[in-house]
Amino acid sequence: MSNEKETNPAAGLKEYPYAEAVEGAKEYFGGDDLAATVWVSKYALKDSFGKIYEKSPEQMHWRIANEIARVEGKYPNPMDASEVYHLLKDFKYVIPQGGPMTGIGNNLQIASLSNCFVIGHKNPADSYGGIIRIDEEQVQLMKRRGGVGHDLSHIRPTGSPVLNSALTSTGIVPFMERYSNSTREVAQDGRRGALMLSLSIKHPDAENFIDAKVETGKVTGANVSIKMDDEFMRAAKEGKKYHQQFPIDSDQPMYEKDIDARSLWNKIIHNAWKSAEPGVLFWDTILRESVPDCYADLGFRTVSTNPCGEIPLCPYDSCRLMAINLYGYVDEPFTKNAKFNFDRFKKHIAQAMRMMDDIIDLELEKVNQILAKISKDPEDEDIRSVEVSLWEKIRTKAQQGRRTGLGITAEGDMLAALGLQYGSDEAIDFAVEVQKTLAVEAYRASVQLAKERGAFPIFDAGREKNNPMIGRIKEADPALYEEMVKSGRRNIAMLTIAPTGTTSLMSQTTSGIEPVFRPVYMRRRKVNPSDKDVKVTFVDEVGDSWEEYNVFHHKFLVWLEANGYDVAKVKNMPQEELDALVAKSPYHKATANDIDWVSKVKMQGAIQKWVDHSISVTVNLPNSVTEELVSQVYQTAWESGCKGVTVYRDGSRAGVLVEKKKDGKDNSGEYKPPLKRPVELTADIVRFKNGEENWIAFVGIYNDRPYEIFTGKLEEDAMFIPKKVTKGVILKVKDADGNKRYDFQYTDKYGYTNTIGGISRLFDEEFWNYAKLISGVLRNGMPILDVVTLIESLHLNTESINTWKNGVARALKQYIPDGTKAKEKCPNCGQETLVYQNNCPVCMSCGHSKCG
Template identity: 30%
Template sequence: MERKIRARELWRELVQSARDWAEPGLIFWDTVKRGSPSEYNGMEVVTTNPCSEQPLQAYGACDLGSINLSAFVVDEFTEGARVDWEGLERAVRYSVRFLDDVLDYNMGRHPLKEQEEASRTSRRIGLGVTGLADMLAKLRIKYDSEEALDFVDEFFNRFKCVAYDASIELAKEKGAFPLFDAEKHLSMPFIRTLPSELREKIARFGLRNVAVLTVPPVGSGSVLVGTSSGIEPIFAFSYTRRSESLSKEYFKVYHPLVGEYIKRFGLKDESALPDYFVEAHRINPEFRVKMQGTIQKHIDSAISSTVNLPSDITVEEVEKIYMLAWKSGCKGITVYREGSREGVLITEEAKSSEKTEQSQSGDAGVGSPRKNWVRPRVLSGQTIKFRLPQGSIYITVNGDEEGIKEVFVNLGKSGSDEKSYSEAIGRLISRYLQHGGDVRDVIKSLKGIHGKTSTWDQGVQLLSVPDAIAKALELISGQEVPVPRTTGEQPQASPAEKGDAAASRTKAFSDDVVGVSVCPSCGEETLVYENGCYTCKTCAYTKCE
């Protein structure tokens, strides 16, 4: 099925979504293809990995590894700070060999024969880096400076040449990748940027790998080794991390290098750091794009990088960033606006701003959108069980001194429609109450909603799942909320009448088939209640009370 839409409308929607939710990122496919050294003999790239730093041929696979650049600085933080090129070059050569060996190790272990063939014939690897921002700080170079741009241009040019020379030397030792064609390979635009002596060696000995360099985000890897991520600037000097598994839900953490510097030089806190330490959200977004574009010139695959943006960035500014990335030769770009993804990493500045806004809102009243509730580790609550045609529904209500804050609704089997929509209702109610909502409004909104079948349980009439949730909230909160009667609706029975009718209705409910509902197992509308059990006439699902 095909449908034509206006390109500018799609572009506008894409940019708006990136600004609001940090998705999607962009891939400039023409630039990817133009810069790929594998555009011949069936190795043409047709896709990328999820983070887009590795363009891949059909059935291609990632074989990536990154070098921690911050480990290769001599006399760090001094006037004489410099790159340990001897050690770094040795690490680059070892890394290229290691990644090439990984390809051999995996032979015979691929799920599909086509994957193994793609790996064997192209021998694509991706040597990358992490800790660039930490390296710059140790060298006393400010990340967002022209000095930094000049440095990374020279640095990655040399890094590229060492890596390519290592692949040439492996080709001399073990042979070039099977689909290598000297004339075609040397005609690729990226290869033509290599120094003439390297191109002459490629013509003579070939290359072991069709592509050699990639810059992934190195998120988990950078946390493991305690450095800045990939080529990204330091996200923040300190931040608040959320973890459900530790004794505190929120705790302050220093970036490792910042913490090391503070301890080494006896600083009180991060406010006394020298100006060559700079946080991501203080860097001009356009400079971030320039940095990525400068490095991309020396990377034959691609770069995964995210531009950090302030919370008040406009859609028009995001559009300019995307356009600049394309013009700068970037192969892809992603943006992250402060606060667009809740609760993963929160900078101290953003957290402070949020607290200020909350205090300024003061008595803004119930339901103020500025009010944020932080869950304590322990909350007390109550659970009510009702019996419905779909099965037993369990409604758990937790709260604090301010009132109800959490509602959990459990109905049906895992993966069933009943389970999903009942859980969704509970989540939405919880979010509303945690942001200052009134439980009486929730009860009023849900109470009286009719489903296909109404039932009675211990004197309580249950018209539907939403109605059952409302009545559970009434029982626990003690807030009985009348529901206006619509035209033609039968008047509600008094509590006494309900009590008198309960026994006879319950007996009728037990003795006879009462209505037909959706089966939580097979999804068919063939679930009936008879002889004290719910039974599906389609799949034989049975649940007895």
């Protein structure tokens, strides 16, 4: 028994069934189903098998508080666990995001706490060896649940000579596809990897990069952003030529050309208008403002950003994210006495920065655990050496810079609670004042931490003296600046504004710096025959009954109560009366659809002055806007000092991409199934959980889409398949007696072909019968989205088969092409703007993601 805890980290922990955990979380969230399911699915303590060991965020908050208090104990003036818990409780003040929330105190899985990484060679390697090394490194990070970004500007352009048998380079695009495919192959707990690919506008292949995602099915596993310098922006504005070259920073380039800047600008605008990509990064602004780039010669030269664009990073640096809930600092919200409590805000900023610095120590512990695990892995040392080197470089960067990512959320609700209309001059001024306070107090806290714990090792005030961000801190508080010069700073950079989609669902507030999507919106749900006390609103064309009901933004309900309205009565009001009530609220003319894009972009630029990293924000535009308007958005963003910007035109992702004609498809992209099942089909292996059991699916592929599926419980003694095997072939064969069967073949790492005979007969008959039905609709060409919708709508008799059904749906979702519009409404905002990105429905209106 004495060794049990060493071999079983879960010993002593209570396991909760999924349904019980959801019910516990639902009670915590006051009956909020969405918040409860999001928390259980993404943030509750789990082991590597998906077993759940928490049923309430209160348990999670104490888990995090105890770990941070443990680190605090190593330093002077430590906070205790109860102080930390007070900041975390009810998601009211301080909210760790993503990796920190799931990973702190979780000894059941070995994973990084970092939300995002950037990789790239110190001396960029324009060779197959260097390119493939980056591919391997990004996969190693993604399997630890980190988002990854890297730049492609070091790859030589199309047609340039190379010293191998190929003679000339294929250029950027094939390598974009390579990195994208690797991202799609990596899945952790049903969540795919996230990748940002960037390229300098100065690169001769820039136009190919910009066009790479126009063709359906290309580079579907990555976001792409073009790095635009001030010279290009001026040339595009003035209609002048722009010089491209390779290498982009060379005094003696091997390849040069002059282009029409405005033509390329128009191409960028057209593609962004059409399909929301590429995003743009104003690279000179990023480098000019970057404090870490004061140490560029010491390895802190910024080269790319994380997948959402809020953290520009140098190679092998990473960042952990935490948000301060601005709504929590409004006293007496939605009343005439409403006031922002700056004193409490400043106190909590100092404590949040201590927590962020503690999380760096916790991350270093995690990295050491990862390295220890790698050392025990069974692979040969030369295979492990790449991963070891990767994590050692990440550890070094974390130690040298101690970078943090402290941000905010609930900007929209904070302004409404104070009676300020989002986008108004008064609201912008106040939002900037709040962000300025956050910046100054975060830097003050970092200086204090340097006194207590030591400055980041390479701190040099002389290097930073001309940096614009440091200059603004100096102007705002000269005494603080002098103190920083004398004592140093604990963290090289520390501020960001990241997306907070799922975080805001749990804090029940607006997301990031975004306005409320709508204070009231319609949601619908299917009515089952057994449901009681429901009102059938309409019956659709296939006979299904639906109930429509209003969903209210949480803080709009607070406004109602604060202003004497009977919430129960309001919920039963007809739409016209509801609209009139909204018009009286501070959310009137302050929703995502109301905000003037100029106001939003200018607000972003003004706030950006007090964020030393960047801001992730999307400018939502109606479908009817012109390309000229998108051009004005980008131009204004650059002129306002934004570091980057992305636009989304309503509906632009769905049905706008061009499909090339190929076998099995006509010019419209319509799938035409073969008249007869081919003897041999390539196949993907998809593993998933059915309850506590390990299950497997063999997905036969014809013309790049699922054609059939074989699935059931993975019985290791009946069919052992190494976990690293993800592909093979399914053969249709006849035995000596003429009986038909299907065999699966794969090649192992030694090059041997292994055959599993009669895979259909290895599975439970009930599951196999359902799989045959699903294969039937796949073989007849039903769109994959429709197949998934059909599977999800099945009402089956047992819990095990329903769990199996969900696993099959997840297995097939990965084949839904990016840009496909989902057939359901967003569970957060109620709009029909869910679009698949990397097999995950993402709402293009409010930013809600079902995958995190």
